[in-house]
Amino acid sequence: MNAFSILFSDTFYYDRIGELTKNRNLASVPFGGRYRLVDFVLSSLVKAHVPNVGVITRNNYSSLVDHLGSGKDWDLDRKNGGLKILTPFANNMGNSSSKNKFEALNSVKTYIRHNLPDYAILADTNIVCNIDFKAMVQFHKDTNADVVCLYKKRDVYEGSTSIAVNENGQIVGSRYHGIANGEQDNFVLKVYVMKKDFLLNLIDTGITYGWEEFNRDFITKHFSNYRIFAMEQKGYCKVLRNINDYYQASMDLLNPEIRREIFQSGTNILTKIKDSVPTMYGSNSKVKNSLIADGCKIDGTVENCVIFRGVHIKKGAVVKNSIIMQGAEISENCQITNVIADKGMVLNEGVVLTGSESFPFIIAKNTKI
């Protein structure tokens, strides 16, 4: 496709997933048993044959670099273009790293300018859904738009700005919601398509006026000065802004319909490939309604869980409503309920950890209890 993409590994906003984003950015938060959040939007780009993808990083990006590597596992290890990780660098404008999306884009203008395709796709990486980028670019052509974005009908939450879209798909209004009133409205998903030249001009305009955020400072304020169109993103789509979103989206994967929609609707969700053995179940294993990755050894009880690779759950241990990341060891007779455990947790015999459904207990990476 005649487009390149720039992904933001952080939203440059207050979106944090608790301990999970302490040492990594949003893009590399582990999700769904074997994936990282970036895999979803990246796989949609690969499916649309977007040949060049630049990933803007700010800090804490070593885990992302480790995950993406050369881009080989997404078929983006190419002679021309392919995957490029755009790390922050000090330049003659000063040596602090970018504080917002416009500064970040301004720092990678050379990358944008040197890209040959005509269309630019900008996207956040904390969105779990399949996006049809081909349709977005086509919509951009059909409507002769300046910018095409996606929107989603969802619950209003405090401090968000919804948009109004006319019958042609053009954005014609916006409204700030000071309180969550239990209603639904249309909200922009932070995925945008525009011409490369338009983007370059927009970066200059944004830097001039001190814009920080695409949606807040440009789309919802300047829709009357530009032709900004929006396409509805139908089907399952979840933006992960905090720990509750993360927990909810993880549990959503246990629903066969949602799983089918994300993983089997034609977009192959690609991720870093590791050589792990298949999962082994012992004589005492009792597993219900759970998603379990390769390389686990399970001899305990597991209910309503997402279990990542290489987790050992020993005899007599009971794990419920939890998300257990890579390499955890849960010893005999532990009881784990409503827990999100980051990688490498080690629990000695008989440990009891209990969170609540609305407030899951988060265990930091490599915690030993």
Add this chain to the structure above:
Amino acid sequence: MIAKKEMVAMLLAGGAGNRLYVLTKERAKPAVPFGGKYKIIDFPISNCVNSGVDTVGVLTQYQPLELNTYIGNGQPWDLDRMYGGVHILPPYLAGATGDWYKGTANAIYQNMHFMDQFDPEYVLILSGDHIYKMDYAKMLQFHKEKEADLTIAVLNVTMEEATRFGILNTNPDSSVYEFEEKPAKPKSTNASMGIYIFNYKKLKEYLIKDEENPASSNDFGKDVIPAMLNDNCKLFAYPFEGYWKDVGTIDSLWEANMDLLNPKLPLNLSDPLWRIYSRHNATTPHYIDEKATVADSIISSACEIYGNVSQSVIFANTTVGEGTDLEYSVIMPNVKIGKNAKIQYAIIADDAVIEDGAIIGADPRDCKEGEWGIAVIGQGAVIKSGQVVLPKQIV
């Protein structure tokens, strides 16, 4: 210019594998899936890589397409190298000569040019139908210490099993004085594992001699090794200890898969220092439903389990429907199993469809003597709703 390699591995992967029946109808034996996510050939290739052998020729002949696609450029095994790496070696025409591979020795003979490119001191000959982990570097060390012309890896088998193998009778220093193919009355229990290290110069000499002999069947076991023994070449037997299984028959393939379910098995697939590499796809984790029960089993990625599974090995992307009982079985990738089916002691090959209520195989305790065996469903076969597949039956 090509860098010289100390040892080049030649993997014989062209056999038809007739004793696996439908499982090898459309693929060579080394391409048969094994252990939930591997193919048989992953074992010898991973052993090569882990032993520091980075140049591997894979000799193909029978139904090579699946194998060729699988090996590709060798990247999953880290064998996409600038010099060396993995090479697929099919038989080829060369002017008026050129022929199919007539036997194991002839296959290597026809690829002497390939080996010459790397100017090796030693050549390691492997076959593609064994499940084991072995450090060929140690075997090479042994070969060098003994200053051997040929070293053959041997396994200590029982007297009874010895009648089905090539048996090497050795002196106390491990040198071989006699080789007997499938002896009725074995003198010893050193069974040849079909793993050879040759001094390349000697190998070349004997391959050329063997080729000139019109009476030869061009086989290592039948012709080349006896000829070398006859000429008093220095042959040594290298004793191997550990798990080794020939998976050339339905029963042994099933047994080897079942062996993996034994936690005490001396074949540790998750050893980080000796990984068995294989070609992976980015598939989702597997899902175990509310109504399912799973015990004593191996389950691979992207499976959806709604039924009851025990004592089974299930490969990727397989669905087991609600109410279905599955035990003591091997289910290869992409199999769709419907609801309320009963599957016992069976091997079901890739892409098969088992409709609701089908009954496949049986428990040996429920069968008369001589009637029991592993039921086998071939690639892409469809077992209709309510159909019964008897033990030992091959569909």
